[in-house]
Amino acid sequence: MVLQRDEPIFVQGTATPGDKVSVAFHLSSVSCKVNEKGCWQVRLPAEKAGGPYLLAVWTEEETLSFKNVLVGDVWFASGQSNMEHPIEGWEWLPNSSIYRCEEELVDSDYPEIRLFTVPKYPASIEVEEVPIKEWKIPEPESLRGFSSTAWFFAKALYKKLQVPVGIINCSWAGTSIKAWESKAVLNEFKDSLNFKGTPPIPDRDKVVEALRANQQRRCQISIPREGQVREIGLLPTVAWTPFDLKKIPASSEVFWLKKEIDLPERYAKEPLFLSLGLLNRQSIIYFNGREIGEYMYPEPAIALIPKSCICPGRNELLVRLAQPFGPPSVKGDKSLFFMSTRDAGFREDLSEGWSITVQDSILKPEAEYQNYPGALFNGMVHPCLEYNVKGVIWYQGENDVWKPELYAEMFRALILDWRKKWKKEDLPFLYVQISLLPEIDPEAGEPPYQLFREKQCVALPNTGMAYSLDIGDPYDVHPRNKKVVGERLAEQAFRIVYEIK
Structure with missing residues (x-):
């Protein structure tokens, strides 16, 4: 994994109530007592960029060791399909790989960049942790399904900064900003959204099974059977x-x-x-x-x-x-x-x-919950809030183009709210301008794309927009030249966050 440099390092977990837990990392160690709910948390002093180090956690009965832990900068990448856009594309969407896909996969030998993908899960209430905690080192197999924008951003940072970079991919295609807002923000907009609380959502196993079935259904729709x-x-x-x-x-x-x-x-x-x-x-x-x-x-x-x-x-x-x-x-x-x-x-x-x-037997669609108000904040963002990050990159808005004025207010509120949740008033927040988009129905009238792009601009410190209008595709909502997008986000980071040219 990568831990955020120059900031205190929080390590937490569960154990038997009353037990003593000790944590050692690099040159520091600290102990604490497990509370009556079986939870514990320690704070280690800030570290400079470096590693690999060993992180050890132990009680009298058990020891856990995490090897090859680096200290550097961690960025949180979130949004909808253009942030999710995998390097190899989606299985259910033919010809959706990024430009020069195989060439980019070969250029993956950057062992000081680490990748983490938050499992997809919409939730009715705030979730405390993700079920699968697996950091990966870049290689062709680990990158094929990873966010292309996030990867190119991380690679550009690493090449210039020469410090370890961790990138957390927390994205979901086809989602509205309301799904990424916390309950506090949704209450601010309850009249505009008719928000009365996040509706009930089944447990994780049922949601995951529904996701699998819907993916299979999309493949059936998109790809003809052999022969x-x-x-x-x-x-x-x-x-x-x-x-x-x-x-x-x-x-x-x-x-x-x-x-x-x-x-x-x-x-x-x-x-x-x-x-x-x-x-x-x-x-x-x-x-x-x-x-x-x-x-x-x-x-x-x-x-x-x-x-x-x-x-x-x-x-x-x-x-x-x-x-x-x-x-x-x-x-x-x-x-x-x-x-x-x-x-x-x-x-x-x-x-x-x-x-x-009609000669295709298509599976019936399963229920989907990812666009319930607050569902993705609850299930995917909230469990990451205890992990220190350097900043956020954001690529979202295509689902909200019909309401540019409301989006502008909700986007500003999301930035301020996430800063508050991460306990960093100046948390850098870099985002991508939505590019040229296809007319889904030419007879329905043209959506107010240009007004939306104007409304995307937020007058908040430590924010920056990556321009993308010139690299979009008028016939594809998912432009395939994501390398340019990731590198333009990195340029915003160099200018606003690192103050280097």
Whole structure:
């Protein structure tokens, strides 16, 4: 692990009431008596950066030893999906790995950086400790599922400061700021949030099982079964139903759409340009059984059909349309649905003549609790408050863009509250500006993104914003160049916290 330098070191635990507990670390040792509730805590003097050291804890009956303990700077990384964004991406979201993923995993030999991930758990009441306490040394396997932003931030700090760095990843995709607020702050906004307390949440085992099931469900929605494309191609005509492309039923999360196209021989000897409007939200396009395009958000579904998969006569255009967060849909003006040669000498209208079928058995969704007000503060932040940290990095806001004014007030309140909870009035708090975001539904009107970005700016000391508008992706809410984000956060730390250039 890494312990925060230049600050008293608190060590706590449980033991038999009345027992004497002794703790030794580096050149210091201290003892205490276990209270009547079986709890104990000691305070060791502050240490300069260094190590590795041994931390020993013992009573007359038992001794625990923690080896390879470093002293340096510890940062707390929190927020929603863009902070969680793993280096290798999400299993359920194809093509979501960061840029140059394998190259970055190879560059992982930094044994003085240590990684900790807070287990996901929303809770109705404040939790005192996390169930799994495991610090990891960076290597490809430990980094694949770790926060990319947090990793690049930690690596940039280490390279410049040359002191051990601990990074605690406490994030959860798709979460609102209200889930990260304490009860005290939520009470301040109870009228705006209609807050009447955090609703009951099942015990940890049930929540973890629900998370596992929902992840499996998302994988089913996002990824076709092996061999399924061939199965779909062999379905009899009676399995398909003619339909209007703009009227996708709401009866399933996954649909297969098919259109047969007759091509004259003279147009089957060169690549063809394909346009299918906007396919919301995850879609894969196949031509004669071969994948030619994959789209994660309602971006323009544009592809080039290689001449190697084009046949004279009958050709089959197949689309797997999926949406993990509601019914799928097809958007766009009729003029956006066509196939043509590059010179437009041939152009085929694709806005009509489609058939639809459902051939995916998707698990039913389990209940989710992560967006209950206060649930993530209770279950994930609160148990970390006794661990001294140098500062916080924060990447969140996409879930709250529709209420920029309220977010501004709640964000400011969160910073002040976390400082109070960590007992550090000047706790550095560095955050990322939300970048370009996709229009989830072009017909619903454009969310007030720019106003939201303005409201993100907080006039509080020891805060700094990493600019990201220039590195976003208008068709992906999760920009994949997280290295730039992490390094810009580090630049804010050098300027505000360490006061170095």
